[in-house]
Amino acid sequence: MKYAAPALAALAVAEPAFAQEAAPDAVGGGTAYILNTLLFLIGGFLVMWMAAGFAMLEAGLVRAKNTSTQCLKNIGLYSIAGLMFWVIGYNIAYPGFEGPGLIGMADGGPIYWMQGVGEADVETGYSVASDWFFQMVFCATTASIVSGTLAERIKIVPFFIFVTVLTGIIYPVVVSWEWGGGYLDAAWGFSDFAGSTLVHSTGGWAALIGALILGPRLGRYGADGSVNVFPGTNIPLATLGTFILWLGWFGFNGASQLAMGTVGDVSDVSKIFVNTNMAACAGVVVAIIATQLRYGKADVTMALNGALAGLVAITAEPLAPTVGHAIIIGGIGGILPVIFVPLLDKLKIDDVVGAIPVHLVAGIWGTLIVPWTGDATFMGQLVGVLLTMVWVSVASGIVWFILKATIGLRPSAEVETAGLDIHEIGVEAYPGLANQN
Amino acid sequence: MKYAAPALAALAVAEPAFAQEAAPDAVGGGTAYILNTLLFLIGGFLVMWMAAGFAMLEAGLVRAKNTSTQCLKNIGLYSIAGLMFWVIGYNIAYPGFEGPGLIGMADGGPIYWMQGVGEADVETGYSVASDWFFQMVFCATTASIVSGTLAERIKIVPFFIFVTVLTGIIYPVVVSWEWGGGYLDAAWGFSDFAGSTLVHSTGGWAALIGALILGPRLGRYGADGSVNVFPGTNIPLATLGTFILWLGWFGFNGASQLAMGTVGDVSDVSKIFVNTNMAACAGVVVAIIATQLRYGKADVTMALNGALAGLVAITAEPLAPTVGHAIIIGGIGGILPVIFVPLLDKLKIDDVVGAIPVHLVAGIWGTLIVPWTGDATFMGQLVGVLLTMVWVSVASGIVWFILKATIGLRPSAEVETAGLDIHEIGVEAYPGLANQN
């Protein structure tokens, strides 16, 4: 969503380009190449850092007896995502479609071959390795979302197998439709700047289907309709995770501008920083006020989820809104967990960290509101949401079912009750501290 | 505090400009605009990250029963600061004074309207949104300081109301006097490069007045003059918080150069990085040696506060000192908590995390020592310190008194004894871990 910007001297004027498409045209020389690449590198390490944010958020919100498992899952899923996105994912995501298509692959086979030492394809306007790195960390983010919802009751082996398919195939196919220039982009003008749908809803659907197939944690929902709260072990850690994610989101949204080699581009990146920040601020304040009014107490986990939901909501279009728009979009995002966390519990869908309200519901909200400020139609956005829902739900469901039917998804009731850490990992999270659970 | 620097080719020579004034003149083209903006963005996300640092530092130094509350306060105050600095703060801070004034507001009313998509005012030399973001995170820092001192005994609603006034009015007025080009800058040549007084002392005075009005935690000081130590629950978390703050300070001080579009500017940013780092190193070593000599043990919380005090001390002038100067300035900063933490206890002023010695006392020290190396007079610096003291103390005092007289500041003794987490937040910080307090 860029517009021509005032440019000086030898710097070329930026052509409008869709965010996260493979080749922004805004290059006017070696300096622009360097600056565009630098944006990917900085954005890339910030989004990589989000892996730590998810790890801390989830480690803080599970019970002590499952914390080591959650830590392992998070560092493992990031690593699998990295490998799979190289082995096959990137070339599915960016297939070089000729006209609308639903699945394809770049020429040269599944593996993405980067350029050699010192080689630089100056026509792309940035280092292809920097772009690959930036795209890879988005892929990992998608997997992180699943990890949170399904915590405390899934064995690590089937979880890692699911992550392998999700990051190698399911997510890249969704990306190909939009950022890869495929069906949603070509036929519907679907708009998803940094991934409210492509990243967050994809993770959210995979998590939701997983939660339905896996079932809730033992003892979570009583036969009489009662809900047992299993409080997280370490709220400061969850708070840290949220701050890490917030920080990483500047890279997530800001670097999705894909260029900062012109005055207009870097000004847009700045605007994205502000809007991203303000949507999160609004999400926090709304969640605090809502829980204070509803429960008489300001629930800290809702404040954290409010920040994240605000961030997810602004992700589909962080550039076009004014600050006022961003505050409204993020603020409405912040109310969604307050509404949907109890609602999921009524439906007996056990989402340990609230990832479905935050990433799926707020992701849909953010995607559908794009036409308010950006260049998209409501129908196009709705088609994008629905197509993603169908594909991710069906594909995830098949994988989950195969895993359930073969190696099984859940540990025995004894293992789940004792905690996965001892049986699955062999390392307790807080020896010398934990005195219960 | 910049001087003309050797510049090459088409890059213009930097004109001397006061740090954090609105418009450095050092632009020589689009590349300089991009680089200046990038400095604000990198500096901005580093200082934003300091919000996490304060949260972890404070969460680590309070008792388990008040930890969730402290987490909520920190993410809440950052969010309020963001909103208020947009609604009114920035336009008070940078009012475009004509001649010396004490309070004003930029044309166009309280709300700061950023530029539209793709718009870039190249005459400023940087994206106005990037500058706003960088200034906003400083505003949040000020509020973080108050949160630490008043922990464990203030209700969240009056706390958040105070933060609203502090970030919307009290802090921006102080900023307007100096970085906004107002009274202190115009009439006294006051010099405060990155905010030893404007940020840290402002937070410190607000915290001190709050502590006086709020009173100490229950049981903290015995009637017989004894001091009960309430040890913090999580020292590694406090250590993490200190490292986060240290990291963020490279953005806090380094990006306060406000430009890196010339060879001279980026060299000065580099020098600031080194001086900032070395002042903190010296603060740590001095605090370790001092506590080892005085108590026979090297107190880790003093080492952490030594780092922070060294950082606060160098903040008023991180560029002009040589490395040797920086070590002395930071090293003396590091001794201040060792002296003032026990002194405050003697005065029965209950400062939970030691924020007053670190931010207020070291901030005054750093401000008054500027004339040793930088371009300022002792009298001008003293006037700046005193004027900030009077304004922040009186304004804060009025707000605190109104809150005390209306909705009240403190929870009941029962709530305070049981811990604020259960009654104010409804979420315990370490369920399954905490076995006392």
Place this chain on the structure above:
Amino acid sequence: MKYAAPALAALAVAEPAFAQEAAPDAVGGGTAYILNTLLFLIGGFLVMWMAAGFAMLEAGLVRAKNTSTQCLKNIGLYSIAGLMFWVIGYNIAYPGFEGPGLIGMADGGPIYWMQGVGEADVETGYSVASDWFFQMVFCATTASIVSGTLAERIKIVPFFIFVTVLTGIIYPVVVSWEWGGGYLDAAWGFSDFAGSTLVHSTGGWAALIGALILGPRLGRYGADGSVNVFPGTNIPLATLGTFILWLGWFGFNGASQLAMGTVGDVSDVSKIFVNTNMAACAGVVVAIIATQLRYGKADVTMALNGALAGLVAITAEPLAPTVGHAIIIGGIGGILPVIFVPLLDKLKIDDVVGAIPVHLVAGIWGTLIVPWTGDATFMGQLVGVLLTMVWVSVASGIVWFILKATIGLRPSAEVETAGLDIHEIGVEAYPGLANQN
């Protein structure tokens, strides 16, 4: 290990230059100077952040009763490293050798005098202060490694004295041989891009000799050959530390390109980011699979060490390998802790956090494999490894022995059993949480 890269317009072609030598020649103007300096600053703050990573990793892997001590050691060693690298270290590391030499010092005496405000030596192509900062944080990393191995049984005063010598003399001498252009570089064409040997093995040898002289923790090894596992207190904290180190490694390896002022340089930095990331990913996956197969459980601490060992392994040559190479190099790195952690226990060498397998063994592996992809000979690499071994072992051994013979290294058995926190630091790490150990 750089090669000439395609460059555009007025940007000069990069001359081949050894990584981390003092003066890359690839400057074509003020913009290149700014960008090169910016690379050092970003790389510098990322590597500085690794100090927090080591602190968290070690704090998470020691027992509760020694955690405050570990926090103090980590912030203290970083601070000492900063001071010593300025007082003497840098000028030993970069002595300006004329021909091969084994020890020397730059003209002008031990202290490194940076340039004044606004001064910039444009012929170097970057700000000398930014280079110094970047080199300093590497020095601190070396000391962090020692801290982990020797945890829980060394008094803080002798530890800090050792760090003073290590960072002031032992490490800088090793650096002078290679990055300083000395013996290993001139006579053997030794190649160590970012420090598998210079940083990680140096720390590892110092740690190993320390562990041998210090002996194991009380009760760690039974007289009957049994090994008592002392589990770490806080696995999420150790996980956080690993993620921090991984993040910091992008600066560690990426900015060791030493320049991004040309299209070729920034493309190489991007490639280094990818290779660094993928080596770590492979290390994690290999460690998970290996422990799952060997023990039937996927050991989370091994996964963390697998990431770090993969990172250490790729550090000697992160640019020349293809992604496939990087995965193999990192993957083999990841298996090393799985093999060597139990092996060290058989030898009754007590390495609390597994730093010797991770930093020393993987560092040797990474150094010796350089000829596979990079420009080096196996013999040259072997000489580099052996010379480093001899120098660091002998020099460290002498310092450790002197300390042992004078002020003593270990606390009394009573103090060690009670935990160092109470007696050495006076501040417990988790009051209100810890209920045993």
